[in-house]
Amino acid sequence: MKAKNASKLTFSTITPNAGLTAAADKSRSDIIGEISASKMKGRGGAGFPTGTKWNLAAAARGNQKYVVCNADEGEPGTFKDRVILLDHADLVFEGMTIAGKAIGSSIGIVYLRGEYTYLVPHLEAILARRREEKLLGKSIMGRNGFDFDIHLHMGSGAYVCGEETALIESLEGHRGEPRNRPPYPVDTGYMGEPTIVNNVETFAWAACIMSKGADWFKAIGTDKSTGLKLFSVSGDCAYPGVYEFPMGITVRKLLESVGAADAKAVQIGGASGHCIPAPEFDRTIAYEDIATGGSIIVFGQGRDMLQIARNFMEFFVEESCGQCTPCRDGNVKLLEGIEMLEMGECSMSYLRELESLGETMQLASKCGLGQSSPNAFLSIVKNFKEEIMGRLP
Amino acid sequence: MSNTSAKDDKFSRAPVSQRPMVVPTQEGGIGGQVSVTIDSVDVKVPLGTTILDAARSIGIRIPTLCYHEDLCIAGVCRVCVVEVEGQRTLQAACAYPITAPTKVKTHTRKVRQARRHIIDLLLSNHYGECYTCSRNNNCELQSLAKEYGVDFFRFGHPTEPRFEIDDSSHSVIRDMNKCVLCRRCVRTCIDMQEVGVLEAVYRGADTRICTFQDKPLADVICINCGQCINRCPTGALRANDPTDDVWAAIDDPTKHVIIQTAPSPRAAIGECFGLEPGVPLTFEMNTALKLCGFDRVFDTNFTADLTIIEEGVELLLRLKKALVDKDPSISLPQFTSCSPGWVKYIEHFYPEYLPNLSSAKSPQQMFGAVIKTYYAQMHNIDPKDIVCVALMPCSAKKFECNRPEMTSSGFKDIDYGLTSRELAKMISEAGIDLPKLHKSPFDDPFGTATGSGVIFGATGGVMEAALRSVIEIVTGIRVEEIFEHADIIPVRGFEGVKYAELKIEKVGPVPDLLKGLFTDFNWLLGATLKVGICHGTANAKKVMEDIKAGGKFSQCHFIEFMACPGGCLGGGGQPIPTSPAIREARARAIYAEDSAYTVRKSHENPDIVKIYTEFFKEGPCSHLSHHLLHTHYTPRGKYIAE
Ligand SMILES: Cc1cc2nc3c(=O)[nH]c(=O)nc-3n(C[C@H](O)[C@H](O)[C@H](O)COP(=O)(O)O)c2cc1C
Ligand code: SF4
Ligand code: SF4
Ligand code: SF4
Ligand code: SF4
Ligand code: FES
DSSP, X not given: OOOTTGGGSGGGGSOTTHHHHHHHTSOHHHHHHHHHHTTOBOTTSSOOBHHHHHHHHHHSOOSSEEEEEEEOOOSTTOOHHHHHHHHOHHHHHHHHHHXXXXXXXXXXXXXXXXXXXXXXXXXHHHHHHHHHTTSSBSSGGGOTTOOBEEEEEEOOSOGGGGSHXXXXXXXXXXXXXXXXXXXXXXXXOGGGSOEEEEEHHHHHHHHHHHHHOHHHHHTSBOSSSBSEEEEEEEESSSSOEEEEEETTOBHHHHHHHTTOTTOSEEEESGGGSEEEEGGGTTSBBSTTSBOOSSEEEEEOTTOOHHHHHHHHHHHHHHHOXXXXXXXXXXXXXXXXXXHHHHTTOOOXXXXXXXXXXXXXXXXXXXXXXXXXXXXXXXXXXXXXXXXXXXXXX | OOOOOTXXXXXXXXXXGGSXXXXXXXXXXXXXXXXXXXXXXXXXXXXXXXHHHHHHHTTOOOOOSSOOTTSOOOOOSOTTEXXXXXXXXXXXXXXXXXXXOEEEESSOHHHHHHHHHHHHHHHTTOOOOGGGOTTTTSOHHHHHHHHTTOOSOTTOOOSSOSSOOBOOSSXXXXXXXXXXXXXXXXHIIIIITSOOOOEEEXXXXXXXXXOGGGOOGGGSOOOOOOHHHHHOSSTTEEEOOOHHHHHHHHHOTTOEEEEEEOHHHHHHGGGGGTOOTTOOOHHHHHHHHHHHTOSEEEETHHHHHHHHHHHHHHHHHHHHHHHTXXXXXXXXXXXXXXXXXXXXXHHHHOGGGGGGBOOBOOHXXXXXXXXXXXXXXXXXXXXXXXXXXXXXXXXXXXXXTTOTTOOTTSSOSOOEEEEHHHHHHHHHHTTOOGGGSOOOOOOSSSOOOOHHHHGGGSTTHHHHHHHHHHXXXXXXXXXXXXXXXXXXXXGOSOOSEEEEEEEOOOOOOOOGGGTTTOSOXXXXXXXXXXXXXXXXXXXXXXXXXXXHTTOGGGGOSEEEEESSTXXXXXXXXXXXXXXXXXXXXXXXXXXXXXXXXXXXXGGGOHHHHHHHHHTSTTOTTSHHHHHXXXXXXXXXXXXXXX
8 A cells, every 4th residue: 555655755764763762852842843843844734833822721720731633634636645654654652752852741632634544554554553563652761750542533424624713622522613722722622621722743843853853854845844745736737745855946947857847836735725836836835835734736728727626616505614705605605606616607896896806705704715716716816817717608 | 812612511402613702811811901903993892702793892883794692602604804914814803812913904995895795795695575574673794784885786686495395394394495594593593492393404505594304394303482583683583463453353343353562562562663762661562562453452460360370370389289288299399380381392302301390371262261251251252253463572482373272162262363563563563652642551351460460570570570479478477577578589580590598587467369279388397498590501501401401490399490591571573683781671661560550469469369259269279260261382392294
């Protein structure tokens, strides 16, 4: 079941448990200091500085803190977390254990996407082995008071449950709906206790940073976007698969590496990301330019952009949790607009209205899903206006 | 940062996101102040105040829809969004606690555009016509559309209903075509009432509010309290309205149409006519009812007094059997049974405790039984020609009067339950300007009521009334000598759960009325009477769980339960809107009316004395009174068969 390219990942070169060994004798603030110094931002998409998050949770008062690994991987076109869990689960668990020590938590939970149920025996076996090797459980590596264990929790197929507060609701057994923020999970999370939620990849890199040092990580990438990042590449390209690139890579360079130099456009960041047309291929993939959780979907010259927009909007109409008005009803209106465009029945003025509705959704929705759901529609309307207007039914 | 677990309340079943927000505050920040600038007005507010509350405190109105003062924050409609400096997205003012100095703008272009879009989106799914709607002119969606100048349906407007109207319930009708998914009803039912009949189901555009397995409301564990109606911003929830039938009875010359009016509607109905809350219109309403064409207007307070006697004597009998006869089959504490919302709640949630429930009927039902027997005989009217209408603050009363067991007179004891809102509509329809009317007394023979009957409308009122009579009957001392002005303050007030004790230091002779039941009260000498009071079924749940766990309330002798917050004055049939301040104003009106009465104790009511000498000759809790004034209950449980 080895995934393509996986052996080329930096993760394969890391000495097992070197990071954990280093962390075991460090103080909490030294661990967090190292992670902060690496300037790593979360690999799940939102790009929040990981060190800051851990620091807030470490400082928060609570009876039982939690470390949650977000393995819900629901963004269309993302599959790098699955590859990491398949080939480098040890590194993820190691990162979680380090996080546990850093924030003062003894319980880790992996929230695993329902469709990844087949990974459970594999992951459970690794967890069992780590317990045997004293890398999990009581007195890890013989260090008194270093207690941490991890269990798996299955998701049940809602994209929105990847959003960290909806994930927590789901963990607690409720309907998966995002919460109001503030308060944030670092303060009031799972069971009302301080909780960090990080992406699978974030934990893996955290283990690498503890092993190889913040300076090594920081030296890669750009000033604002440090380090390496995994990308899930799919669509109209010669070599789809999981790739590792430094942050700050241009879209063009990435497309060339995957055999898609002549792409018409590329969707970066999945359904909630942006559709980048060929003239903008010199932009960079970095938090300061085009941010992404790692999903790259390539569209070849023959693709119908309106069809693509329809595809994404159908996804959001389906996946909105239905809680807030702009997202629940707005996505329906955008989809209806696409249908009108397909029929050649959408006036310029109504299209402008829909664009401003898109802006409202970005601004007024309760969570990241609704805030980003109009992105694809808006960028396609902006960049491919000629192609989508004035169609005949 | 401090952290209070949102799960502290171990009884709550509501999801965390739908429970009261726990605001994180800076270390030592409790009680601290933080400065906020709203539309260039500077103000200092307590740390953790929401933007909405801060804005309201300086007279800046931010529109809301899913927000309700009685409920925890949902933050779902997004109508209240504002710009907060430093935030990329707009923030929901109702859900945003201010924990650091903040600059807020409440009506920028982005904000106005977003609000307008949100209202347009809501209307694009809203099937309903204002003219034919129960909430015409009292609808928050309608007001928003007006305030934000909606002049056309930008995103369309449905022309076909999507859902069938659920009118299975005697009490609450659901028309989900008008639902805006604000979830106030869900939060009301789960948080405030701990019943949990309503929940959001499905996702995205398919989201809707649903009962268990989409069953009709009549077939689920709804307790009919109607609190959801009072908090629904639109006409999606309404009471089952019998006014057409009532008009038909009035129009029928062969019918003798009687209306009894409960204490709470009179304290609130003025709100339907533009008056401030808390202006009682008791006697103006009597005039209006006569003008509408009712043949007789009676005061439910009469049977409230009768309830106090029956229920109080039942309590004394239970106490004697338990304390003197050591009868182990006696269930204590005794629970009040006058709130049909509470009765249905206990039938569903704690059926094993039904023996604790007083067998006395509610005042409404006692009145019906008395009218169709005693009154019919007295006036030589065939009871089949009598139509009994009950003006109540309550939607559960509609269910209660339709209970099959409520026919002890040989007829349906009460034919129709009418709410305050429905009567206001009838009064308007009759072209009557209620606040301007002259005053008229209640009709005899039940014209004399007491203050004790009036205070049934407020939480703690039944207990206070019962104590006023029980204390005097047992001790022979005038209550005024124990509690100044006979105001039993410890049982008053809006605290969710209350507890009080009273030591019986002296006993008096048994009054004539009870000579058949007791020889003396010496067995009560030195005993401490313990009572409990709660309102809102979430509080009822707390008390019941305490009893189950053998806590303080299991040691009580008598507990008053009211299904609605604040008691009946906050009932599901009362004028909309409702809020803590409105309910307090209504309570003030009720207690003011009580102090104005010359007779303030049920057992001193001459009409009560008369009915026991003329009709219930064997006295309280006797054979005839059991037949007409007492009832039995149905253990229902939570799982209802197909
Ligand atoms: C609709 C939605 C779906 C999301 N799905 C995921 C996901 O599948 N995996 C993930 O790691 N983060 C997801 N996120 C981001 C999380 O909310 C959160 O920011 C992230 O788990 C934080 O981890 P990081 O800081 O390590 O990136 C999603 C966010 C939104 C709004
Ligand atoms: S933006 Fe969408 S997914 Fe997020 S809370 Fe609102 S309806 Fe739910
Ligand atoms: S719910 Fe409100 S907006 Fe809708 S029809 Fe009724 S009054 Fe009109
Ligand atoms: S029924 Fe009324 S209260 Fe309930 S969600 Fe719909 S509009 Fe809101
Ligand atoms: S508390 Fe009053 S209004 Fe509420 S259900 Fe009971 S009787 Fe009706
Ligand atoms: S009133 Fe604030 S989100 Fe609805």
